Amino acid sequence: MGAIGEGLRRVFELDTELWRIVLLSLEVSLSAVLLAVLLGLPLGALLAVKRFPGRRGVIVVLNALMGLPPVVVGLLVYLLLSRAGPLGELGLLFTPGAMIVAQTILIVPIIAALARQALDDAWREYEEQLRSLGAEGVQAALTLLWDARFSLITAVLAGLGRAAAEVGAVMIVGGNIDGVTRVMTTAIALETSKGDLPLALGLGCVLIAIVLLLNSAAQLIKDAAQRRFG
Amino acid sequence: MGVICSAVLALALAAPAQAQERFITVASTTSTEQSGLFRHLLPIFEKKTGIQVRVVAVGTGQALDIGRRGDADVVLVHARPLEEKFMAEGHGVKRYDVMYNDFVLIGPKSDPAKVAGTKDVAAAFRRIQDARAPFVSRGDRSGTHFAELEIWKLAGIDIAKQKGPWYRDTGQGMGPALNTAAGMNAYILADRGTWLSFKNRAELAIVVEGDKRLYNQYGVMLVNPTKHPNVKRGMGQALVDWLISTEGQKAIADYKINGEQLFFPNAGS
Amino acid sequence: MAASILPLALDNVFYASNGQPIISGVSLAIEAGPSTIILGANGAGKSVLMRLMHGLLAPTAGSVRWNEQDPASLRRRQAMVFQRPVMLRRSALANVLYALQLANVPTGERETQALAALDEVGLRHLAQRPARVLSGGEQQRLALARAWALHPEVLFLDEPTANLDPAAVREIETVIKAFDAAGTKIVMATHNLGQARRLGDEVIYLQAGRVMERALIEQFFASPATADAAAFMKGELPWV
Numbered sequence: 001m002g003a004i005g006e007g008l009r010r011v012f013e014l015d016t017e018l019w020r021i022v023l024l025s026l027e028v029s030l031s032a033v034l035l036a037v038l039l040g041l042p043l044g045a046l047l048a049v050k051r052f053p054g055r056r057g058v059i060v061v062l063n064a065l066m067g068l069p070p071v072v073v074g075l076l077v078y079l080l081l082s083r084a085g086p087l088g089e090l091g092l093l094f095t096p097g098a099m100i101v102a103q104t105i106l107i108v109p110i111i112a113a114l115a116r117q118a119l120d121d122a123w124r125e126y127e128e129q130l131r132s133l134g135a136e137g138v139q140a141a142l143t144l145l146w147d148a149r150f151s152l153i154t155a156v157l158a159g160l161g162r163a164a165a166e167v168g169a170v171m172i173v174g175g176n177i178d179g180v181t182r183v184m185t186t187a188i189a190l191e192t193s194k195g196d197l198p199l200a201l202g203l204g205c206v207l208i209a210i211v212l213l214l215n216s217a218a219q220l221i222k223d224a225a226q227r228r229f230g
Numbered sequence: 231m232g233v234i235c236s237a238v239l240a241l242a243l244a245a246p247a248q249a250q251e252r253f254i255t256v257a258s259t260t261s262t263e264q265s266g267l268f269r270h271l272l273p274i275f276e277k278k279t280g281i282q283v284r285v286v287a288v289g290t291g292q293a294l295d296i297g298r299r300g301d302a303d304v305v306l307v308h309a310r311p312l313e314e315k316f317m318a319e320g321h322g323v324k325r326y327d328v329m330y331n332d333f334v335l336i337g338p339k340s341d342p343a344k345v346a347g348t349k350d351v352a353a354a355f356r357r358i359q360d361a362r363a364p365f366v367s368r369g370d371r372s373g374t375h376f377a378e379l380e381i382w383k384l385a386g387i388d389i390a391k392q393k394g395p396w397y398r399d400t401g402q403g404m405g406p407a408l409n410t411a412a413g414m415n416a417y418i419l420a421d422r423g424t425w426l427s428f429k430n431r432a433e434l435a436i437v438v439e440g441d442k443r444l445y446n447q448y449g450v451m452l453v454n455p456t457k458h459p460n461v462k463r464g465m466g467q468a469l470v471d472w473l474i475s476t477e478g479q480k481a482i483a484d485y486k487i488n489g490e491q492l493f494f495p496n497a498g499s
Numbered sequence: 500m501a502a503s504i505l506p507l508a509l510d511n512v513f514y515a516s517n518g519q520p521i522i523s524g525v526s527l528a529i530e531a532g533p534s535t536i537i538l539g540a541n542g543a544g545k546s547v548l549m550r551l552m553h554g555l556l557a558p559t560a561g562s563v564r565w566n567e568q569d570p571a572s573l574r575r576r577q578a579m580v581f582q583r584p585v586m587l588r589r590s591a592l593a594n595v596l597y598a599l600q601l602a603n604v605p606t607g608e609r610e611t612q613a614l615a616a617l618d619e620v621g622l623r624h625l626a627q628r629p630a631r632v633l634s635g636g637e638q639q640r641l642a643l644a645r646a647w648a649l650h651p652e653v654l655f656l657d658e659p660t661a662n663l664d665p666a667a668v669r670e671i672e673t674v675i676k677a678f679d680a681a682g683t684k685i686v687m688a689t690h691n692l693g694q695a696r697r698l699g700d701e702v703i704y705l706q707a708g709r710v711m712e713r714a715l716i717e718q719f720f721a722s723p724a725t726a727d728a729a730a731f732m733k734g735e736l737p738w739v
Contacts, residue, residue, distance in 0.1 A: 084300060193405035
């Protein structure tokens, strides 16, 4: 318990450095969530709405991809973005951009799979009416997405949670560079490996607090919207 | 659709925008970074040249691999045989000595193998093996790990064959390995820098130091721009030149932890 | 002026689901003019027949043919109201606008037409209310407004008042009568005899997926041709 107290004190001594780490963590994970939402929600919606041969197989694979180990994703993205790799020209390795790419890949399956599940239920309610009005395929998927937007918040939060918590992917593709690609999780790993456990604990508390804050905010929005729109 | 395109575009633009900043990437080792040397040294260089130095600190093997892939402009490690192999493969322009620091043998204050105070580290290792005292090895192909293996050889011990349950091959970095040793009250070979910054000492202390065979030589190499055209030759060479210059060497010597000098510049020799 | 999409011709239509036959050999033509009631007990296949006619289901055998080839045009010109209205999570007005947008009505005209449709069903004052907080009866009226906003030639209604209280039922029937008077062809499924009498001109009596009888309303009620139909009418409670 005392270690946590000391850790928090040390953490707040860090000041500007702490700010930089926290802001970078938010920038990377929120960007990844944004991209994953843009890619994953339409994917989940189309899977909920369209019937095609092999659909069940795709759903099984998508659900399985939710469990992608972050460190494996990190390694694969590293090989892709390395100068010796196919996308080396982009010069993204060891930059926050690479971290965003890796985290996006990690959480697209989570958002898509959870969205599909939520939208499957919604589609059961809406399908007849939407088809009767003449909405099919992409149009229907988009309408469904927008209407189910508040129940999709859960899927988005799950993705955000995964991104904010992982260290394996961002460590490998970011390189944990002091002042450039160091985020909360890699900082915690670093301080732990240096044996500075109180500081690591302190950072951990800050990370948990931030995630709790984001979740609470999302829940409040969800509740308010439910009251208003029914 | 429009939102997706803007997002992807923003991401793509962020990358080249960073390329326009004046920076170089240096692949080095975790123990070097954790010693705090870079935080002391690099601001001096950056102030003088305006070049931002980004250090990716990983294990020695991975640092050289990063250099081989052309993902770094400069490589700074402390494993001479591996550095010479790197040069022989044509990945580096020229190898320079920069500095050395030393390893120290850490052990429990109770000292079951009775090695404290000796100046012969190979003899100390023999006594540890005889006593079957707990010993933690990094086991991760790092510079420290190679140094440890060398000492077993010097002690006449084929450690791969002669190890027992007392020898713990952890596959960890220096910090975690020290944590493990602290937890087990074991002997461990560590670089002085990491030891000086290590806060979780429990019952451990330095038991053997000063043996010349414990000296750990650092070498710096500019990654070869002929093989890897993206290497920032001018700025990378500027760092190499500065490190071996009088000014850089003095900055290295000035770095102290608790009043103790950690690294000993030897670029001229 | 384009030709009417009617008559709608069903030719020996079969529909089975999971091996169970639901519609067995229905052949009929829906013409313009009199409002048509599809009458039958629960399980007779009314809802499935409605969906086959509207186009939500494809027959497993036989054909369903309109007098119009272009599917997009067809979509605009016949609409359906379901037993349970499904409203989008937006305002009442926005729900009607949605239907107009799907039909590619020019943006400038949408709001006017939507408000007019709300006027027709007496919901203008609730235009900005979130549709999902409206009462059952109001939502069903909104569904009617939405269906009617495009002035379809044919309006299918699948037991539209089955879930509503008597006051709401009256409101819905008023609206349906108004649409009928305005020239829309009404095809409505119900098992409510009183409603059938109030709104219908002709009856198609369906039993076990087959058309048993087709007659004008008064004739059917006076003397149903089949024993089954007679039994059905006796068994149904007289709803006011």
